[in-house]
Amino acid sequence: MNSDPQTYxxxxxxxxxxxxxxxxxxxxxxxxxxxxxxxxxxxGKSGSGKSVLIKCIIGLEPIDEGQLIVLGxxxxxxxxxxxxxxxxxxxxxxxxxxxxxxxTVRENLEFPLRRHLEKIKGYRAEDLVKExxxxxxxxxxxxxLPSELSGGMKKxxxxxxxxxxxxxLILYDEPTSGLDPITAREISRLIVDxxxxxxAASVVITHDLACARITGNRLVILSDGKNYIEGxxxxxxxxxxxxxxxxxx
Amino acid sequence: xxKSTQRTARLGxxxxxxxxxxxxxxxxxxQKQDMFRQTFVISVVFNNVNGLQPGNxxxxxxxxxxxxxxxxxxxxxxxEVMMRVRESVRPFIKKDAVASIGSDGLMGNMLVNIxxxxxxxxxxxxxxxxxxxxxxxxxxxLKTLNxxxxxxxxxxSNLLEVTQQIKHGHGTLTYLLYDSTMRxxxxxxxxxxxxxxxxxxxxxxxxxxxxxxxxxxxxVVGWLLTDTTTAVHVKTTLANLDKTSARITLAxxxxxxxxxxxxxxxxxxxxxxxxxxxxxxxxxxxxNLNESSVKLNENMEAMRSHVLFRGYxxxxxxKAKTGQKP
Amino acid sequence: xxxxxxxSTLLLFKNRLVVLRLLxxxxxxxxxxxxxxxxYWREVWFPPYEFQExxxxxxxxxxxxxxxxxxxxxIMGIVLTLQTRPTLIEFGAQSWMPAMVGIxxxxxxxxxxxxxxxxxxxxxxxxxxxxxxxxxxxxxxxEVSGTNPxxxxxxxxxxxxxxxxxxxxxxxxxxxxxxxAIVENLKGGVSFTLYFSKVLEFLQxxxxxxxxxxxxxxxxxxxxxxxxxxxxxxxxxxxxxxxxNEAVVIASLLVxxxxxxxxxxxxxxxxx
Numbered sequence: 001m002n003s004d005p006q007t008y009x010x011x012x013x014x015x016x017x018x019x020x021x022x023x024x025x026x027x028x029x030x031x032x033x034x035x036x037x038x039x040x041x042x043x044g045k046s047g048s049g050k051s052v053l054i055k056c057i058i059g060l061e062p063i064d065e066g067q068l069i070v071l072g073x074x075x076x077x078x079x080x081x082x083x084x085x086x087x088x089x090x091x092x093x094x095x096x097x098x099x100x101x102x103x104t105v106r107e108n109l110e111f112p113l114r115r116h117l118e119k120i121k122g123y124r125a126e127d128l129v130k131e132x133x134x135x136x137x138x139x140x141x142x143x144x145l146p147s148e149l150s151g152g153m154k155k156x157x158x159x160x161x162x163x164x165x166x167x168x169l170i171l172y173d174e175p176t177s178g179l180d181p182i183t184a185r186e187i188s189r190l191i192v193d194x195x196x197x198x199x200a201a202s203v204v205i206t207h208d209l210a211c212a213r214i215t216g217n218r219l220v221i222l223s224d225g226k227n228y229i230e231g232x233x234x235x236x237x238x239x240x241x242x243x244x245x246x247x248x249x
Numbered sequence: 250x251x252k253s254t255q256r257t258a259r260l261g262x263x264x265x266x267x268x269x270x271x272x273x274x275x276x277x278x279x280q281k282q283d284m285f286r287q288t289f290v291i292s293v294v295f296n297n298v299n300g301l302q303p304g305n306x307x308x309x310x311x312x313x314x315x316x317x318x319x320x321x322x323x324x325x326x327x328x329e330v331m332m333r334v335r336e337s338v339r340p341f342i343k344k345d346a347v348a349s350i351g352s353d354g355l356m357g358n359m360l361v362n363i364x365x366x367x368x369x370x371x372x373x374x375x376x377x378x379x380x381x382x383x384x385x386x387x388x389x390x391l392k393t394l395n396x397x398x399x400x401x402x403x404x405x406s407n408l409l410e411v412t413q414q415i416k417h418g419h420g421t422l423t424y425l426l427y428d429s430t431m432r433x434x435x436x437x438x439x440x441x442x443x444x445x446x447x448x449x450x451x452x453x454x455x456x457x458x459x460x461x462x463x464x465x466x467x468x469v470v471g472w473l474l475t476d477t478t479t480a481v482h483v484k485t486t487l488a489n490l491d492k493t494s495a496r497i498t499l500a501x502x503x504x505x506x507x508x509x510x511x512x513x514x515x516x517x518x519x520x521x522x523x524x525x526x527x528x529x530x531x532x533x534x535x536x537n538l539n540e541s542s543v544k545l546n547e548n549m550e551a552m553r554s555h556v557l558f559r560g561y562x563x564x565x566x567x568k569a570k571t572g573q574k575p
Numbered sequence: 576x577x578x579x580x581x582x583s584t585l586l587l588f589k590n591r592l593v594v595l596r597l598l599x600x601x602x603x604x605x606x607x608x609x610x611x612x613x614x615y616w617r618e619v620w621f622p623p624y625e626f627q628e629x630x631x632x633x634x635x636x637x638x639x640x641x642x643x644x645x646x647x648x649x650i651m652g653i654v655l656t657l658q659t660r661p662t663l664i665e666f667g668a669q670s671w672m673p674a675m676v677g678i679x680x681x682x683x684x685x686x687x688x689x690x691x692x693x694x695x696x697x698x699x700x701x702x703x704x705x706x707x708x709x710x711x712x713x714x715x716x717x718e719v720s721g722t723n724p725x726x727x728x729x730x731x732x733x734x735x736x737x738x739x740x741x742x743x744x745x746x747x748x749x750x751x752x753x754x755x756a757i758v759e760n761l762k763g764g765v766s767f768t769l770y771f772s773k774v775l776e777f778l779q780x781x782x783x784x785x786x787x788x789x790x791x792x793x794x795x796x797x798x799x800x801x802x803x804x805x806x807x808x809x810x811x812x813x814x815x816x817x818x819x820n821e822a823v824v825i826a827s828l829l830v831x832x833x834x835x836x837x838x839x840x841x842x843x844x845x846x847x
């Protein structure tokens with residue numbers, strides 16, 4: 001694949017992004033750059049358009065206006081086939097895990113492989129599945145159905161399903177929502193481990209401070225459809241701006 | 250957003266509209282099958298159509314060839330039936346074809362049957378009128394009576410022939426005239442037979458009238474209960490009928506006597522034997538006479554078992570019993 | 576007085592608005608279903624073909640509905656025979672029983688009954704399954720993992736119902752006739768051989784073919800409605816139940832409408 005990190009400066013480059021649903025103008029001029037191997041945590045109130053943002057990045061939602069370049073490709077202009085190729089390099093972790101109910105864990109993990117056989121040339125699907133499961137520490141759950149898993153296990157399996165394609169960019173939608181603080185911390189650490197192991201850049205959408213602190217090299221606060229503040233977690237935490245401050249109290 | 254919804258709504262409207270038009274068209278085509286086919290119209294007049302309706306099938310020698318277009322009353326006993334028939338069968342329906350009303354199976358719809366007609370006659374043309382054939386609906390009793398009548402008529406004509414021949418004294422028949430006993434016998438039997446015939450005819454007319462009234466359906470039981478005059482009428486009719494049958498038996502008895510006498514008298518027999526025509530005539534006459542009396546008896550039995558007349562016969566039996574006692 | 580008149584006029588106006596909105600909603604839904612069906616026909620021809628999933632769906636649909644369809648068909652055959660027997664005997668036409676039951680079942684009862692049951696069982700199942708997949712973002716997950724969910728979920732399911740409903744109809748027809756034959760055998764002493772040879776004697780290809788063709792349409796309608804309702808389901812778990820319910824209602828209604836049209840169209844060909 002030609003999507004070598006050296007050929008573009010940043011993995012994600014968003015300029016002046018606008019997106020609205022009917023009369024609800026969710027994103028109004030959002031900017032974001034994600035460097036290769038960097039973890040960016042995006043925080044915002046619920047309904048502020050965080051989820052919409054990453055769905056735009058992967059092309060699940062069409063954008064109204066602006067520039068959106070992912071892995072050197074102009075997302076709004078891609079054909080269906082090109083979009084599929086791009087998506088093979090971008091992982092997406094859904095808020096509710098989105099495991100396929102009717103399939104076992106193994107089948108869930110094999111599912112993304114079926115359409116991207118060229119990516120796994122030289123590997124056996126079985127080995128890839130086992131490797132991914134080992135990386136999230138759930139190899140023994142390989143033949144279980146999603147309904148037999150706990151919330152935290154589902155998140156891990158979903159993560160395994162995301163990393164099995166060895167993506168260059170991983171988008172996390174509320175990775176710790178609905179989990180107890182201890183499990184949430186485990187998941188956050190896992191995200192950091194994966195970042196190191198796969199050298200992948202990530203965008204983590206969250207409203208969980210702990211998660212943002214652990215996973216994010218950089219923190220972006222999304223408010224009124226714009227990136228209100230950007231900076232390292234510690235810098236942002238010390239700011240006295242009332243909007244920023246409301247997140248940390 | 251709003252614009253695309255509008256477009257979707259319009260698409261939905263068009264789809265519904267299209268489906269409706271399709272449905273209506275399919276219905277219309279299904280209804281008017283003959284619309285797309287060359288057809289012609291012929292008519293026929295009946296006095297009773299037995300519930301035939303527009304849309305019923307028209308059959309030609311058992312094949313469905315068209316439908317009834319209209320059933321119209323032209324006058325109290327004339328009903329005109331218009332039929333639309335496929336053009337392709339026109340050459341086979343001749344001008345003298347006969348139409349009749351039938352029904353499709355035991356419980357089926359009414360239909361018009363057209364029978365072909367003779368091959369030499371030219372085929373029908375548009376707006377032609379076919380001849381009709383109506384089945385005469387007759388009661389079983391009436392049918393048997395009619396047959397009896399026919400038999401009796403044949404009998405009299407045979408006898409007439411015989412007497413004619415006797416009168417004119419053709420050939421060996423003159424021998425017969427010398428035998429005065431026999432002549433008397435013959436005359437007597439003929440007379441009684443004539444009488445019997447007259448009465449049977451009279452009776453037949455009366456019975457016909459009664460059956461007609463029953464058929465008109467005045468409510469059979471009600472009619473028997475309320476209309477005493479008619480009841481009396483029926484009783485007398487039946488009594489007469491009884492008498493007639495007795496008379497015919499008598500007549501046939503006397504003829505039998507005559508024949509047996511012929512058998513015993515060699516002279517007479519010889520004379521008769523020479524004239525074979527007359528012998529066969531006589532034998533036939535005798536057979537007919539026997540048959541007719543048997544028929545009449547059958548008739549009586551039929552009537553006896555008939556619901557309407559059962560009461561009368563019971564009465565009669567009772568009377569006969571009481572009459573015997575004292 | 577004047578005020579009363581004014582409010583009643585206003586009420587009337589409001590009511591008319593409600594009617595208009597409902598009518599508009601009806602047209603919008605019809606339009607969306609048409610677009611959905613059109614998308615099916617546009618995409619069904621092109622690869623990737625999900626044969627494995629199609630086979631799985633065919634098996635699931637057939638397997639799930641077989642017992643139900645068979646039981647109802649069997650009972651229908653028995654009941655129909657028991658109910659019509661006295662009347663036919665009155666006319667001395669018992670020997671027409673195989674013809675009557677055969678034609679009633681093959682032409683009408685078999686296809687419509689099976690379609691209605693499948694609308695209830697399969698249609699609601701598909702609707703609920705897709706709706707819950709939609710709600711839990713599984714459809715999105717499929718899309719981001721490079722599988723066209725429309726092809727993987729919708730085309731396989733609609734094709735599966737289109738193939739399987741006619742199969743179920745034929746099975747239901749046979750079982751119904753079997754039920755009817757059992758009644759005739761027990762009550763009228765008619766042998767099974769005689770019964771079925773009588774049925775075959777009266778049934779023509781012209782009876783079977785239209786009913787099979789319309790079964791394909793029933794199957795397509797059930798599949799497309801279930802998928803449409805599930806695929807476009809609104810978010811939220813309570814939407815899943817509502818979706819299943821709506822899928823059954825619309826699919827059942829559509830089955831009757833299609834049946835009506837099919838009978839009208841068949842009528843044309845019968846006369847020819």
